[in-house]
Amino acid sequence: MQVSNTEWSTTEQTVAKAAFEKAYEREINALIEKVRHQSSTLTTLEDLWRLHDFLSAKRHEIDGKYDYSYPMLLFLFADLIKDGWLHIDELKSLDQDKLAKIAALTRL
Amino acid sequence: MQVSNTEWSTTEQTVAKAAFEKAYEREINALIEKVRHQSSTLTTLEDLWRLHDFLSAKRHEIDGKYDYSYPMLLFLFADLIKDGWLHIDELKSLDQDKLAKIAALTRL
Numbered sequence: 001m002q003v004s005n006t007e008w009s010t011t012e013q014t015v016a017k018a019a020f021e022k023a024y025e026r027e028i029n030a031l032i033e034k035v036r037h038q039s040s041t042l043t044t045l046e047d048l049w050r051l052h053d054f055l056s057a058k059r060h061e062i063d064g065k066y067d068y069s070y071p072m073l074l075f076l077f078a079d080l081i082k083d084g085w086l087h088i089d090e091l092k093s094l095d096q097d098k099l100a101k102i103a104a105l106t107r108l
Numbered sequence: 109m110q111v112s113n114t115e116w117s118t119t120e121q122t123v124a125k126a127a128f129e130k131a132y133e134r135e136i137n138a139l140i141e142k143v144r145h146q147s148s149t150l151t152t153l154e155d156l157w158r159l160h161d162f163l164s165a166k167r168h169e170i171d172g173k174y175d176y177s178y179p180m181l182l183f184l185f186a187d188l189i190k191d192g193w194l195h196i197d198e199l200k201s202l203d204q205d206k207l208a209k210i211a212a213l214t215r216l
Contacts, residue, residue, distance in 0.1 A: 055157075055160040
């Protein structure tokens with residue numbers, strides 16, 4: 001499947017950018033909420049270092065994940081849909097070819 | 109000042125071990141309380157990564173600091189007193205020479 005050299009119209013770029021930002025906002029807000037909850041239950045040093053390990057992993061994951069690059073965007077959208085941060089309906093203004101590719105990638 | 113080849117009587121070892129554990133408990137409890145408080149005010153990703161940086165630094169510091177080794181104990185006790193995790197009165201069963209050395213180190 002050829003997905004990396006896809007052209008993006010101006011309208012699609014607007015939709016893609018908005019979806020990217022919405023997914024990012026959702027994931028970050030959920031992460032903050034999770035850390036706030038985990039922290040409220042801290043009682044031991046092991047809990048604290050477990051939180052530190054969790055933050056280290058999440059920071060690495062998020063820093064690498066939210067790269068707004070058109071060649072990689074279909075892959076990112078598929079991942080975001082699989083992880084529940086985006087719904088394919090939020091991308092419905094993209095052309096049918098892109099939507100079909102994203103849908104196929106979510107099934108891999 | 110010669111501090112590393114000091115002999116420790118059985119009584120002094122008991123006092124030192126208890127003081128070490130008390131200071132450790134105090135510092136860890138204060139750290140957990142601080143992280144719980146900081147986490148309750150998290151609102152942005154920058155706050156989250158600031159918390160991560162703080163935990164990284166603290167983990168490194170605490171892992172290196174609480175090494176129960178007799179040659180280094182006078183230095184550790186001086187640091188713990190300077191940082192407020194121990195009071196010199198809690199070491200009063202140590203011999204006068206050790207107490208004088210600890211007191212001198214706290215002024216460095």
